[in-house]
Amino acid sequence: MTNAPLTTVDGRAITLQSVSKIWGDSRAVDDLSIEVPAGTFTALLGPSGCGKSTTLRMIAGLESVDEGRIRIGDEEVNERAPSKRDLSMVFQSYALFPHLSVAENIVFGLKVRRVSRADRDARLNRVADLLGLSALLERKPAQLSGGQQQRVALGRAIIGEKPVCLMDEPLSNLDAKLRQEMRTEIRALQQQLGFTMVYVTHDQVEAITMADQVVLLNKGRLEQAATPRDLYERPATPFSARFVGTPPMNLIPASALKPLAQADTLLIGVRPEALILDPKGPITAKVKTVEYHGADTLAECSINSEPMQVRLSGGSVVTAGDTVSFGFAAEALHVFDVMQNCRRDDLLPEIGAMLCS
Amino acid sequence: MMRRMALKREWIHGWLLLLPAMVFLFAFTHIPAITTFINSFYSTPRGKRAAKFIGTANYERMFDDPVFWQVLWNNIWFAVGTIPLSIGLAIVMALWVNEKMIGRSFLRMAFFTPTVLPLIAVANIWMFFYTPGFGLFDQLRSGLFGLPSTNYLGSPDTALNAIIVVTVWKEAGFFMIFYLAALQAMPVSLKEAAQIEGANRWTIFWRITFPMLMPTTLFVTVNAVINSFRLVDHIFILTDGGPDNASALLLFYIYETAFRFWETGYGATLTVALLALLSLLAIGQFFFFDKKVHYK
Numbered sequence: 001m002t003n004a005p006l007t008t009v010d011g012r013a014i015t016l017q018s019v020s021k022i023w024g025d026s027r028a029v030d031d032l033s034i035e036v037p038a039g040t041f042t043a044l045l046g047p048s049g050c051g052k053s054t055t056l057r058m059i060a061g062l063e064s065v066d067e068g069r070i071r072i073g074d075e076e077v078n079e080r081a082p083s084k085r086d087l088s089m090v091f092q093s094y095a096l097f098p099h100l101s102v103a104e105n106i107v108f109g110l111k112v113r114r115v116s117r118a119d120r121d122a123r124l125n126r127v128a129d130l131l132g133l134s135a136l137l138e139r140k141p142a143q144l145s146g147g148q149q150q151r152v153a154l155g156r157a158i159i160g161e162k163p164v165c166l167m168d169e170p171l172s173n174l175d176a177k178l179r180q181e182m183r184t185e186i187r188a189l190q191q192q193l194g195f196t197m198v199y200v201t202h203d204q205v206e207a208i209t210m211a212d213q214v215v216l217l218n219k220g221r222l223e224q225a226a227t228p229r230d231l232y233e234r235p236a237t238p239f240s241a242r243f244v245g246t247p248p249m250n251l252i253p254a255s256a257l258k259p260l261a262q263a264d265t266l267l268i269g270v271r272p273e274a275l276i277l278d279p280k281g282p283i284t285a286k287v288k289t290v291e292y293h294g295a296d297t298l299a300e301c302s303i304n305s306e307p308m309q310v311r312l313s314g315g316s317v318v319t320a321g322d323t324v325s326f327g328f329a330a331e332a333l334h335v336f337d338v339m340q341n342c343r344r345d346d347l348l349p350e351i352g353a354m355l356c357s
Numbered sequence: 358m359m360r361r362m363a364l365k366r367e368w369i370h371g372w373l374l375l376l377p378a379m380v381f382l383f384a385f386t387h388i389p390a391i392t393t394f395i396n397s398f399y400s401t402p403r404g405k406r407a408a409k410f411i412g413t414a415n416y417e418r419m420f421d422d423p424v425f426w427q428v429l430w431n432n433i434w435f436a437v438g439t440i441p442l443s444i445g446l447a448i449v450m451a452l453w454v455n456e457k458m459i460g461r462s463f464l465r466m467a468f469f470t471p472t473v474l475p476l477i478a479v480a481n482i483w484m485f486f487y488t489p490g491f492g493l494f495d496q497l498r499s500g501l502f503g504l505p506s507t508n509y510l511g512s513p514d515t516a517l518n519a520i521i522v523v524t525v526w527k528e529a530g531f532f533m534i535f536y537l538a539a540l541q542a543m544p545v546s547l548k549e550a551a552q553i554e555g556a557n558r559w560t561i562f563w564r565i566t567f568p569m570l571m572p573t574t575l576f577v578t579v580n581a582v583i584n585s586f587r588l589v590d591h592i593f594i595l596t597d598g599g600p601d602n603a604s605a606l607l608l609f610y611i612y613e614t615a616f617r618f619w620e621t622g623y624g625a626t627l628t629v630a631l632l633a634l635l636s637l638l639a640i641g642q643f644f645f646f647d648k649k650v651h652y653k
Contacts, residue, residue, distance in 0.1 A: 062549050083555040095550035099568045108564075109554030156554070 011039035011196035012073035012086075012163040014059060019068035021054050021220075028054045030220040031068070036213070038163075041190050041197040043211035045204060047243070051220040052200045053168055059198060060166050061085050072164060087164035088157040092172060094149050096141040096156075103128075103137040106155040127155045130189075147178045154186070158193060165190070167199045171206065183210055204244050208232065216240055236343050238267055238336045247272050247298065250308045251336065257282065257303070259354045266344070268351070269334030272298070272311040277318070281327025282355040283308075287318050330356040390632070396625035408622065415626035425627065427602055428610040431517055435606055436585040438521040439528065444577055446525065447532035448570070452562075454533075455540045465537070472531040480594035483523045484510075487595075513603035516596050520604055523591055528584065532577045539573040540566070575646045582638050586631060607631055 014036040021029040029051040036042045044052040057063040059070060061082035070077055077085050088109075096105050103124060104111075110120045128134040131151045141149055150170065157165055170186070171179045187210045190197045201207050207214045208228040216223040216231065216239075223243075224236040235241035241249040254266040259282065273296075275283070285301035285308055299310045299318055310326060318324055330352040335344045397415055399408040419425050454465045471479065486493040489508040498504040509519040543566070551561045589609045592598055598605035598613065605613075611631065615624025 060549075060553060062552070082549075082553045083557075087553070089550070089553045091546045091550060093544060093546050095544065095546035097547060097551075097565060097569075099571075108551070108556075112551075112554055112556045112560055112564075156550075160554070 007161055008192070008194045009161045009163050011194055013038040013071075014164065014196060014198065015069075015071040016055070016059075017069045017071070019055070019058060019070060020066050021051070021058060021063060022066045027220050029058070032217070032220070032222055033068075034215055034222070034225060036196060036198060038196055039194050040212040041187065041199065041210060042213045042215060043207035044198065044200045044215050044217060045207040045243075046202065046217035046223075048202055049219075050217040052202075052217050055217070056166050056168055056198060056200045060087065060089050085164075086162055087166060088160050088162045089166040090153045090157045090168065090170045092169040094141075094153040094170075094173075096149055096152055098141055100140075101137065102133060102139050102141070102144070102152050105141065105152055106133075106159055108156065109160050123159050127159045130158075131155050146174055147182070150174060150182060154189070158189065158195075161193075162195065164196045164198070167197065169200055169202065171201075172203075179206075186210065204246075208244065216243060218243075234343070234345075235269075235334065237341050238269075238338070239341075241269050241334060241336065245271060247309045247311065249334070250275075252283075252303060252306055252308060256306045257355070260351065265337055265339045266347070266351075267336040267338055268355070269336060270328050270332055272309040274328045274332035275310045275312075275326045276328065277312065277316055277324060278327030279325050281325040283326045283328075285310075285324060285326065287320050287322045287324055290318060290320055328356065393625045393628050393632075396622060397629045399622050399625075401620050401622035411622075415623050418623060419626050419630065424602055424605075424610065425630075428605045428607050431603070431605060432586060432607045435517060435521060435524075435588075436582060438518070439524045439585055440578065440581045442521075443525045443528040443532060443581060444574065446529040447536050447577070448567075450529065450533045451536035451540055452566075455537060468530040468533050470530065471527045472534075474527075476527075476590045477594060479523065479527055480591050483519075483526075484595060487519055510596050510604075511600060513600050516600060516604040520591055520595060523595070524585075524588065528581065532581070535573050535577055536570060539570050543569055571646070575642070578646075579639060579642055582642070583635060586635055607634075 014034075016032055016034045019029060019032045020027055032051075032055060034042075034055075044055055046052045054063060058065050059072075061077065061080060061084075065078050072085055072087070097108065100108065106127060107115075107120050107124050110123065115123075124137075125134075128137060131154060133148070133151055133155060136144060136148060136152075141152065144152065150173075153170065157167075167186075171182050174182060183206060186199075199207075199210065208231070211228060213225060214228055214231050215225045218239050224231060224240045226234075226236070231240060231244050235244065235249070238251055241251060249269050249271045251267045251269050254260040254263040254268055257268060260266070260268070270283075283303060285303045287299050287301050289300040291298040291300075293314075295314050297312045297314065297316060297318070299312060301308045301310055301324070312318065330348075333348060333352050333356065335347045335351055336342065337344050396408070398410060398412060400411045400414075402408040450468050454461055454468065474482075487509045489495060489511065490506045494509070495506045499506065507515075509515045547565055547569075548561055551565050556564065586606070587608055588606060589612060592604060592606065592609050596604040598609050602610075607627070608631065611624055611627045614620050614627060
């Protein structure tokens with residue numbers, strides 16, 4: 001990427017206060033409150049159907065807000081048309097106009113807003129330079145590859161120099177290698193230009209690697225809003241714990257572990273990579289299958305018929321059918337309360353003392 | 358040798374498969390067209406007098422025939438009056454019934470009904486509307502405004518326009534279906550992207566929707582042009598070409614010449630003129646539109 005002198009913008013903060021979207025008798029988004037600080041990158045993460053796209057579309061103004069308030073900057077925008085919210089958006093399908101050339105696609109918004117021709121051309125050149133589209137400006141979208149189409153959509157979003165940019169799963173139609181490149185590129189673009197980004201994805205790797213803040217949604221409700229590091233290290237709910245990290249965190253009912261047989265509303269969480277072979281360890285499990293990955297080995301185990309995954313370093317040897325004991329460091333322990341659907345940090349010292357040596 | 362045999366068999370096989378369609382195409386399209394072209398250089402056979410070659414005499418007659426020029430002019434006026442209006446109406450109706458609203462399917466059906474009705478029924482309904490004195494229009498005129506009765510179909514000034522109205526009414530709903538299908542195939546995200554970029558409904562229509570409907574518009578226009586030169590049935594029932602040929606169109610004139618007056622030679626000449634005109638129009642349209650139409 002060249003360092004073209006593209007104008008930076010002052011991002012605006014976005015605030016959602018108890019926002020809901022109701023379709024008939026189901027609540028697609030339910031009492032959602034989020035703070036997106038100005039100039040930061042926030043990822044809306046969650047499984048499909050969790051309401052993340054609906055939330056984005058409500059911010060954009062493409063969907064009405066049934067309850068609650070959305071503020072962009074200092075103004076409430078609930079009743080405002082999409083064009084009056086001063087934002088840009090990249091769609092999952094890119095939504096490029098098929099009958100217009102790349103150049104016409106990119107400057108569409110400027111033309112609509114009657115920006116002068118000279119200004120338009122100057123900005124087009126800068127954006128095309130920045131995104132490496134200069135040689136393709138006369139082409140039609142159908143003559144471009146998926147990655148190039150993606151860049152045109154990005155160009156159309158950034159040329160307006162809007163303080164807020166929304167993206168709805170923009171990378172899901174690209175192959176894995178290109179997706180990784182674009183991830184870095186979009187993040188760099190956002191930091192360079194300084195706009196506020198709200199980015200919808202169902203891919204936790206995308207969310208964790210790109211965002212300043214990850215908002216995890218489940219069934220229309222907020223599970224957790226935190227930095228990627230906090231989300232990984234201190235998941236607030238069992239759902240957060242399972243959703244982030246591959247393979248997902250093991251959540252073992254406390255009753256399956258001998259010292260904790262009475263605490264039946266608790267879940268003990270340990271990430272597969274935190275488990276180590278330890279003959280004196282508190283967890284005894286039967287190995288069911290072993291997958292060799294080179295750098296590490298993935299073992300599928302069971303403790304009293306509760307499944308558990310273990311990721312062992314490449315050198316360790318276990319075989320299917322073995323009964324093995326595992327241990328883990330006290331910092332790797334997570335405790336969740338099933339009934340209250342929350343994290344119980346207050347119990348960590350007590351349970352840590354029982355399980356970890 | 359074997360290979361040549363196999364190749365030949367394949368060849369025969371292919372032609373046999375084509376044969377049924379070819380027989381019909383030749384019997385009912387190509388041979389009549391060629392015969393018509395040949396006949397246009399012959400006189401009309403009568404009784405014992407066989408047709409004889411008369412060169413371009415029929416064509417000379419055609420160019421001197423004031424009725425030919427009148428019906429041609431009528432036809433051009435008819436095309437200009439019906440095509441833009443019915444296409445415009447079709448787009449407006451399609452945009453309207455493409456919106457989410459109550460009674461949408463009823464509206465769609467209502468717009469399409471004229472197309473489903475038999476031509477004779479349509480013509481008769483409109484006969485009733487136009488009847489002087491107690492027709493619907495005259496009743497409205499005298500009942501609401503106290504105006505005198507009129508004879509839309511009976512006066513040379515209004516007869517053709519009255520037929521134009523009926524044709525637009527019948528065709529717009531048919532064209533609407535094509536536009537509706539095209540609109541529904543258009544991704545919603547394009548409209549949303551344009552909205553976010555600040556375009557209002559008018560801009561979205563002219564910069565996005567209308568250009569993307571161009572392939573449909575080409576198809577519909579070609580059809581509309583052909584239809585406008587093909588129309589006879591309404592005329593039979595509504596005006597019979599009158600008064601004083603004021604509502605006669607080219608095909609109607611051909612029918613009259615060939616099958617009422619039995620001047621088949623001259624009829625063939627007129628037919629050749631019609632075919633030439635239609636092919637010119639069709640080719641011209643494709644060339645004209647080709648630069649402006651974006652196909653996906």
